[in-house]
Amino acid sequence: MNDINDSDSILTAPDPGTFVDVLTILFTFIVFFRWINKKSLNIPDSIALSLSSLIASNLLIVLNLTLPHIGVPGLDLTPFHNVTVSFPSFVLDSALGFLLFSDAMELDIVSLKRSIEVIFVLAVFTTLLASLSIASFLYLIMIWISYPLPFSHCLLFVGAIVSPTDPVAVSGILKSKRELLPKYQRFIIAGESLFNDAVSVVLFIGLRHCIFAPHKAGVTFLVRLFVQEVVLGVTVGFAMGYLAYQMLSSFESRVLEAHVTLVLVLLINMICKHLGASIPLASVIAGLMIGNYGVAFVISSQKTFHWLWGFINDTLNSVLYLLMGFISILFVTLPNIGSYPSRFIYYFVFLSIIPLSLLSRFISVLIPLRMLQLYYKIRRKRLHPAIRYAMPLKFVFVLTWSGMRGAISVALALSLPDQLASRAIIFTLCYTLVCFSTIVQGLLFEKVVGYLGAFPKIIRATFDGNIAQMNNKRKNSYLRESFVDKNANLKPLPSLSDLVRSVGLVGVALNQQDNISKDNVKLHLVAHQQQPKTRRIPLDNEIESSMEWSSTGKWLQSPLLDNNEESAK
Structure with a gap:
């Protein structure tokens, strides 16, 4: 028997106390920052947490760059480094599914059917066009500063990374500031932020495979990727x-x-x-089913159910934004460029990516919506109210400003290979956009929407009245503000036995229909074979005779003539 006390045979397990300590510190920061926010700032919690963590991390970055010799004795950041290394996997493989499931539960599936065209156009074509435009801008800028990057790398590293909007940031603002926009416009923003994550992740995977394994890329790979990610994700x-x-x-x-x-x-x-299926897409589909059919028909306590998922959403949201701020301490770096003029050039690049990203977002939103409007005019179809709300130019500006970046962009940037030379620059560009989205776009969202006035004042007055009445009814309620409306069009989903029975009945009906059609064909053939072979004998005046010659050698009277004679009589 082997000696179990042998040191060589004992496997070293990770210390669970370290993980608990990290969680304790994170939740302590979360409680402290949220308490300060409720007492003084009173801004959305997601913005307050990310703003606090970004300020703290930026202060540490500045201190590290200016005074690198300053250190705290006994302070070990190794556990935090281990957590940040696994940040991409934690976001993309775990946390994102919970967040999208929770946000999808708040969407009304009937309203989704009515506005599916606008959301599909924004989620697919806007994401692709935004990736192409921002990658083109970055490619030209990097050539201008004599630090060229391949266009494929720009398309992958920046286009696919910063094109997705963060549903966590957008939904947090929309839920806390529901009076800013009417229902349809809020629904379009929330729906686009949910579905374009799946598109951006699929685009990122496809481009990364085409760049790092070009010999395996092709039409077959793209079709297989679409089936594996999209079709299989929807099925799951x-x-x-x-x-x-x-x-x-x-x-x-x-x-x-x-x-x-x-x-x-x-x-x-x-x-x-x-x-290998799409986690975001599968989570959104399941969230829509449970949030609409489940809450309406089978959930026993809607208050408890919504409170639970509200707690999960807020907790994961807080952890992600806090980690996203502190993770920048380890990864935000500049290339070794030496002189101060060169450093200022890179600062210019990092700052110029902000207006360029807004311009790319505006172009990518405006063009697909105008093409959809042109399609309706060509088909002479009347625009649905959801599409009419999305068409005004002022609302295009609102969609542009609401395109915030968050934890998904950071996770995609960190998932790049370590041996990639431009990984640090790409992450710094992404981090710059995330900081701007969180601080500027998040804090000024209400003022920008109010200044633009993206909807008529009559709708605003009516909407404010409905919201005020709703808030009075929900004064002591634990229900979260949601997009779900009680709609009588929903019907319970069929049970599993009914589904199997209906599938079986459909199969039996199809089989019987097939047998009936086969029997009809056989009867028709038999009747055609048994029908007497006749030939018509014309008279001198070329009028058909009333007699037909039968194959049996007898003269038969034409039934057509009988009918004509009877009608004449």
Whole structure:
């Protein structure tokens, strides 16, 4: 028997106390910053947390650059470094599924069907066009400063990274400032921020594969990537959401309902990770099913359910924004450029990426919406109210300003290979955009929307009245402000047995229809074969005779003539 006390045979396990210590410090910062925000600043919590962490991290960066010899005895940042190294995997493979599931539960699926064209155009074509435009701007700037980057690298490293909008930042502002925009415009912003994450992640994976493995890239790879990410992601989301719905309909227990939904998101993350499917897309589909059909028909306590997922969303939101601020201490660097003029040139590049990103966002929003409007004019179709709300130029500016970057962009930037020479520059560019989005766009969102006046004053007055009445009704309610409206058009999903039975009935009906069609063909052939072979004998005046010659050698009277004679009589 091997000696179990042998030091060579003992596996060194990670210390769980270190992970607990890191979580304790993070939650302490979260509670402290949120307490200060509630007491003094009173701004959205996501902005307050990210602003506090960004200010603290930037101060540490400045101190490290100016006074590198300053240090705190006994301070070990290794645990935080280990946490930040796993930040991309934590965001893309775990936290993003929970956040998108929680936000998708707040969307009304009936309103989604009405505005699906606008959301699809913004989520797909706007993301692709924004990636192309901002990559082109960066490519020209890097050539101008004599530090050229390949266009494919610019398209991957900046275009696909900064093009997705962060649903966490957008949804946090929209929920706390619901009176700024009417329902349809808020719904368009929230829907686009949810679905374009899946598009950007698929685009990032495809471009990265084409750059680092060009010999394997091709039409076959792109088709397989689309099927694997999109089709399989939608299938997993529908299947898991339906199974969770059927399980929730079989009992009434608040605790078990919470466990089922938590396990649902965990299983979606695990299945999609092993199958290579899109976690964001599957989470959004499952969230729409549970948030609409589940909450309306099978959830026993909507208050407890919404409070639970509100707590999960706020907690993960806080952790992500806090980590996103402190992670910059380790990764925000500048290349070794030596002289101060060269350093100022790089500062100019980092600052110029901000207006260029806004310009790219404006172009990528304006062109697809105008093309959609032109399509409706060509087809002579009347614009839906959701599309009419999205068409005004003022609302295009609102969509441009609401395109904030957050943890997803940071995670995609950190997922680049370490051996990549331009990785530090790309992350610094991304971090600059995230800082601007959080501080400037987040804090000035209300003022910008109020200044633009993206909707008529009549709608604003009516909307304010509805919101005021709603707030009075929900004064002592734990329900979160959501986009879900009680709609009578929703019907419960069929049970699993009914679904199997209906599928079986459809199969039986198709089989019977096939058999009936085959029998009809056979009867028609038999009748055609048994029909007597006749030939018509014309008279001298070329009028058809009333007699037909039968194959049996008898004269038969034409039934057509009988009918004509009877009608004549």
